[in-house]
Amino acid sequence: MPDGRQLSFSIVTPERVLVEGKAEFVVLPGLDGEFGILYNRSPLLVRLQPGIVRVRSGEREEWYFVGGGFGDVIDNQVTILTPRALKAGEVKAEDAQVARERARRLSAPDAAGERKLRDANAEAHALDRMLAGAGR
Secondary structure, three states: OOOOOOEEEEEEOOOOEEEEEEEOEEEEEEOOEEEEEOOOOOOEEEEEEEEEEEEEEOOEEEEEEEEEEEEEEEOOEEEEEOOOEEEHHHOOHHHHHHHHHHHHHOOOOOHHHHHHHHHHHHHHHHHHHHHHHHOO
16 A cells, blocks of 8 residues: 555453554454455444454555454554464464364364365365465
8 A cells, every 4th residue: 555554453362462563454254254344444343253364554465363262443544362372484284184084084064164164175275374384
């Protein structure tokens, strides 16, 4: 964004603040698809599925894995509250393997099981994408 207007963003887990910073554009993995957030976005509260948060500032884009949670946007501040989050460099092949195995073991006899299966598959897919080098 050439005019330099930036959002503040943070990704917070129960154990730590994974990252805080400024960005021109943030993409959140919502249950209904991805949400792109720009400067002066109207307030938003969105439930997140396990996936990749993309943060762009200038020509640089960073990716972070989040294990679901909530995204809150208000007054040019994007706050992501999640039970689990990893920087691209923290993702290990074992993480993706565990997520794939969890997805294989799940069945979906009811709505709760269906949601768990969807989340496990989304987590495995996101971790695989980050391992493939797309996470920068």
